[in-house]
Amino acid sequence: MKFLLEVLLIYRERWRFFLELFVDHIILTGISVSIIFVLGLSIGIVITRSKKMAELVMSINNFLYTIPSIALFGFLVAVSGIGNKSAIIALVVYGVLPIIKNTYTGIMEVDEQIIESAVGMGTTKWQLLYRVQLPLAMPIIMTGVRTMVIMTIALAGIASFIGAGGLGVAIWRGITTNYPAMTIAGSLLVALLAISVDLFLGKIESKLHRKVLGKDDQERSLV
């Protein structure tokens, strides 16, 4: 109880400091998430055109996943230096797999009959992608996005280890100065951010599910 009070006290005294870190954290993850989304989606789409490429990209990705995050951070410091740049690279490397995987799976799982009839009616390749394949794959892609965003928010907390901003700064400072209340204060905010974003994305996800997979009349009258 006393400990909790101490945490609250830090928030009150140093709210400016935490607000700044909170905003930094959102910016850091926001940039990473945008890059991951664009990159993951494009790679996921490209590899649906060739099975060999799909296998290659998946195995590279799985390999990257086996590297411990701390080791990757350390490696990146040597390559791209200390700071946000290295942090974003690391976050992208970790976050891009679920998006590639889910985009690929989502597109490949669209019913062949649907594709055939769309193509038979004169849909161009590009139209097929954005009118048929992507909308139908969206629920699965969104599931990947949700996983990825939460993971990135959490992982960004460790990124201050290599000099990036965000709530990790508070956590790191707490650890190095043996000030547990500070560490907890930072972690709680990371958790808070992750949970609220997750709730928000969950809502979008179920909306997409309903739109693509349909809903019955009863459900509709309730909405």
Added chain:
Amino acid sequence: MAIIEIKDVVKAYIPGETVIDHIDLDIELGEFVVLLGSSGCGKTTLLKLINKLIDFEHGTISVKGKDINDWDTIALRRSIGYVIQQIGLLPHLTIEDNITYVLSLEKKSVQEKKVRARELIDLLGFDESFLKRYPRELSGGQRQRIGVARALAANPDIILMDEPFGAVDEIARNALQDELISLHQQLKKTIIFVTHDIAEALKLGTKIVLLRDGKIEQQGTKESLIFEPKTPFVEEFFGIKGFTSILDERIMSNVYQQVLCGSMTLKDLYTALHVEPEC
């Protein structure tokens, strides 16, 4: 001049194993052609050659007097309606958006699409409230009718149908067939219809093309196929043995005998075939 001319076409998915074996077929404007045959005879392949979903090795196909290799693939497909079994509708689009799908591919105006959707939903006897529904809220038969409406949207002269009623129940199928016949008479479209169901072929086709192992066994009106079979295969296919798949053998041979000795007209035979399928 024939609207579709198929000349000496050969298709083999695997070299040496021909699925379509030197087929010649002319389809006239306004004809209702049924490609009939058991599975693996190449009827679906032949259909898909026409809208370039499948390419072929040898021969020529021309649509509206122009070789399909000279046609822009996308333009060719958009000028031909295409209906397949059940799930061809896009599940994430409303019925309205499904019907006007080809129009939106061509970037037609919202107003034009709206008008066309209402025309077609009317033509097929639906209430306008259906436009806002999603495919999964409709029965199999209703979805198939929407599929037909969609194929008509861009007002194509030719409509290709690949066993479109195969997945609907008997009663709905009968209604769909009747509707298609009246649409054909009303709109004068050229329809090419694939089926393995003899009763369906006899009921719908103004011309029946019987396929066997990638070759045309015989083509012509239903009368010529039944009463002037050129090969034993055709005779068997359309003979009493063929019909017993639809009707009880005893009744059928009786009916058949009546036709042969002239006490029953061919028209009566078809009435017997389609109006009382349960006898």
